[in-house]
Amino acid sequence: MKRRRLGRGVAVVGAGMTRFGSFPGLSSRDLFVDAFQEMLASVDNGFHPQDIEALFIGNFSSDLFEKQGHTAPIYTDWAGLLPRPAVRVEDACASGGVALRQGIQAIASGMYDVVLVGGVEKMTNLPTGKVTDALSTAADMAYEVAPAGFTFPGLYAAMATAYMHQYSATPETLMRVSIKNHENGALNPKAQFGARIRDTMTAKKASLVKKGLPEPAWQDELDFLRDERANPTIAWPLRLFDCSPVSDGAALLLLVSEDLARSITDKPLRVLGTGQASDGALHNRASLHSIPAARLAAQEAYAMAGIGPAQVRVAEVHDCFTIAEIMASEDLGFFQPGDGGLAADEGLTARNGLHPINTSGGLKSKGHPVGASGVGQVVEIWKQLRGEAGERQAPGNPNIGLVHNVGGSGQTCAVTIFERI
Amino acid sequence: MNQPLFNHASYNDYLSQRRLMGSRCVKDGALYLPPRALCAQDFSSEMEWVEFRGRGRLAAFSIIYIGPDHMIEAGYGRETPYCAAIIELEEGPKISAQLLDVDVFRPETIHIGMSVQAIYIQRSQETVLAFRPA
Numbered sequence: 385m386k387r388r389r390l391g392r393g394v395a396v397v398g399a400g401m402t403r404f405g406s407f408p409g410l411s412s413r414d415l416f417v418d419a420f421q422e423m424l425a426s427v428d429n430g431f432h433p434q435d436i437e438a439l440f441i442g443n444f445s446s447d448l449f450e451k452q453g454h455t456a457p458i459y460t461d462w463a464g465l466l467p468r469p470a471v472r473v474e475d476a477c478a479s480g481g482v483a484l485r486q487g488i489q490a491i492a493s494g495m496y497d498v499v500l501v502g503g504v505e506k507m508t509n510l511p512t513g514k515v516t517d518a519l520s521t522a523a524d525m526a527y528e529v530a531p532a533g534f535t536f537p538g539l540y541a542a543m544a545t546a547y548m549h550q551y552s553a554t555p556e557t558l559m560r561v562s563i564k565n566h567e568n569g570a571l572n573p574k575a576q577f578g579a580r581i582r583d584t585m586t587a588k589k590a591s592l593v594k595k596g597l598p599e600p601a602w603q604d605e606l607d608f609l610r611d612e613r614a615n616p617t618i619a620w621p622l623r624l625f626d627c628s629p630v631s632d633g634a635a636l637l638l639l640v641s642e643d644l645a646r647s648i649t650d651k652p653l654r655v656l657g658t659g660q661a662s663d664g665a666l667h668n669r670a671s672l673h674s675i676p677a678a679r680l681a682a683q684e685a686y687a688m689a690g691i692g693p694a695q696v697r698v699a700e701v702h703d704c705f706t707i708a709e710i711m712a713s714e715d716l717g718f719f720q721p722g723d724g725g726l727a728a729d730e731g732l733t734a735r736n737g738l739h740p741i742n743t744s745g746g747l748k749s750k751g752h753p754v755g756a757s758g759v760g761q762v763v764e765i766w767k768q769l770r771g772e773a774g775e776r777q778a779p780g781n782p783n784i785g786l787v788h789n790v791g792g793s794g795q796t797c798a799v800t801i802f803e804r805i
Numbered sequence: 806m807n808q809p810l811f812n813h814a815s816y817n818d819y820l821s822q823r824r825l826m827g828s829r830c831v832k833d834g835a836l837y838l839p840p841r842a843l844c845a846q847d848f849s850s851e852m853e854w855v856e857f858r859g860r861g862r863l864a865a866f867s868i869i870y871i872g873p874d875h876m877i878e879a880g881y882g883r884e885t886p887y888c889a890a891i892i893e894l895e896e897g898p899k900i901s902a903q904l905l906d907v908d909v910f911r912p913e914t915i916h917i918g919m920s921v922q923a924i925y926i927q928r929s930q931e932t933v934l935a936f937r938p939a
Contacts, residue, residue, distance in 0.1 A: 512871075513871075526839075527839060529873055530933075531933055532889040532890065533869060533872050533873060533887055534901055535873060538867040542865035542889070542890075545865050545867065546864065546865040620869075621912070665901070666891065666901070667864075668899065672864060
């Protein structure tokens with residue numbers, strides 16, 4: 385693989401996000417302004433917003449979700465940043481991760497010194513059925529959605545059947561990913577779901593007993609998750625607790641040329657490497673139990689960084705569905721093909737495991753406002769590498785972190801690696 | 806030029822005649838289903854039509870309980886889920902389609918690798934490619 389490099393160093397010097405969740409009455413511009421204020425507050429050594437020169441904003445579909453196109457100048461206006469150039473970046477659920485790459489390239493090229501990178505999505509105005517239809521437009525409508533009736537849960541479920549067939553994995557393996565991510569999310573005040581699955585189970589038991597119904601015999605979380613009434617099938621073999629939620633949210637990063645970084649913050653993150661790849665519809669891929677674009681994006685990012693997966697101390701991966709986290713843990717090289725499920729079973733991806741994955745709770749528990757997700761991942765890496773993640777801090781003073789953001793079922797993947805300097 | 810364009814409209818026209826038609830690059834023999842006008846391997850635009858036999862094997866699938874609007878309109882839902890599948894055809898290309906005549910309430914009876922055969926179904930006004938066990 386050709387080893388690409390940045391024209392000059394790029395650093396993250398500020399990061400902020402809204403809580404992810406369902407916020408009736410808040411539009412995407414409200415969310416953007418909220419995240420902008422938190423981002424500004426995160427800058428240690430002071431910084432004037434007027435120094436921002438350009439904006440790159442990931443958003444999948446304000447058109448379908450809010451009936452509003454051409455949103456980049458609107459966000460720019462409401463953040464007080466007119467007349468700066470602003471670009472909306474759309475690569476489905478990878479919109480945020482790709483906006484980040486656009487911002488990195490804009491600085492590395494020498495054209496700008498200070499850039500605002502954002503991601504935002506307002507999804508909860510629509511009923512769930514309409515959200516499913518809007519998200520479906522990120523698949524191939526003519527050749528996946530129309531003829532087969534594939535939905536996004538359906539496409540990832542198909543990958544799950546291929547994975548389970550190839551490696552003899554079971555639905556319980558998927559459930560353990562969900563349990564782990566909810567454990568992490570319960571420690572994240574920005575997460576949509578603040579409860580561990582055990583807590584949800586206990587609350588549900590109590591509520592059934594209170595209604596005079598028989599107490600369910602769930603012994604543990606796996607029992608609870610196997611119960612069709614508690615955890616209904618959405619797209620077999622995926623159930624409700626295998627799927628990320630419908631969310632509103634925004635996340636923002638301040639990127640500068642590396643030579644400016646220390647004047648703005650004491651603990652900047654340098655961009656070590658970044659990669660991106662594209663692919664066709666799921667059925668056109670040689671592998672149905674991994675995401676080839678993720679493998680290519682990771683290879684490119686590792687080559688630029690001059691490191692391998694063993695040096696990555698924390699990773700935020702695109703767990704839109706539980707099977708996606710398992711495939712990601714293999715596609716990124718943390719585990720051999722087929723071992724990702726076992727690694728999840730054995731706790732190797734837990735906060736104190738060999739390869740902590742999704743300490744934020746991941747998209748599963750933190751929430752998945754699709755255009756914001758790729759930027760929200762970087763907010764977590766920002767906190768982890770700076771030792772600011774509180775109760776969910778990964779041990780060992782991690783200094784290198786990775787984000788992996790997938791669009792659609794893998795038609796786009798962006799991977800970026802950061803180092804605390 | 807009197808042959809149909811290698812595109813989605815022609816593909817659908819052939820489906821309405823219950824024929825599964827793709828394209829083949831005359832220069833390097835690469836097969837495309839659905840048909841394409843440009844070979845992604847050698848960038849040649851010299852294509853010819855090729856008919857697929859419609860036989861293949863199941864490569865991946867899901868039983869979908871919450872479908873898109875057009876499947877709900879076709880009568881599918883939580884009580885009436887359907888099987889969406891990826892089929893690998895004998896000729897090589899894979900394609901997404903509905904898999905009919907399988908027990909959607911017992912997905913353990915649906916096996917990756919099982920032989921399937923193309924059928925043509927009517928959904929709304931359109932003829933749609935689907936498969937059933939061979």
